[in-house]
Amino acid sequence: MIVFVMRSLSMQKVKSCGVICFTKTKQPSFLLMKRSHRYDLPKGHIEPGETELQCALRELSEETGITKRQVCLELDFRYRTIYYPRYRLFGGQKVEKSLVIFLAWVSEELEIVMTEHSSSEWIKWNPPHYFHNRIIDELLLAVDRFL
Template identity: 30%
Template sequence: MKITLVAACALVDADNRVLVAQRPEGKALAGLWEFPGGKVEPGERPEACLIRELHEELGITVKEACLAPLTFASHGYETFHLLMPLWICRRWEGQVIAREHKALKWLRAGKLRDIPMPPADEPLIPPLIDLLGP
């Protein structure tokens, strides 16, 4: 089975809320809420992928020194296996805007369980609650 590496980021604002983005219509798992990020391209480092994806998806600039690894998810879908490291980021430049997603929300970590998320994202929630509180 093919392994797909996807880098994801939990952007955390000054109020300790986490940003989630709603997948747009026409994409797999449309309507579900996810952590921003994307597929790591061949030869690309996951951190570089995340910096690129956060700029493309949200219009923000993130420096690698502001990314802190937190945890990862390993999830088998029907046609591929997803390996998804999650970084925390508390500092970035620019205003967060939805360039590619249907909508954005800032939520407390404990509230992430109340929204529909892809199965691969769900195991990332408990480490966020441990770090940020409910």
């Protein structure tokens, strides 16, 4: 007799939070982080007991050196998306990743302390912007509608 055992195929769920920073200058700009082959946002995984906002501000500080005292949050803006990347942490399996991004203002283009990315760039706000990155492009459209 052959017996088949069905394992649960439920997908792992991961949640990350971050911040998109804009300058409050005559010609506003926004901050993107750069990895070798793509743009990214300062964001990261939520830790147990953390709120989304606490996570976002912690990650902003860890990845850029910008502290919560240096930003003014736009409390009426909260962008959320779900996507399905493969995660090395889970053996290359696809996961359901929920991403929440908050909007913050800084007084000027601050110097960035690099910790996890190869570089960063303050990009002049002149929509529409297209980075060929679904998450960043959709986020920037949402920011444009909000502003």
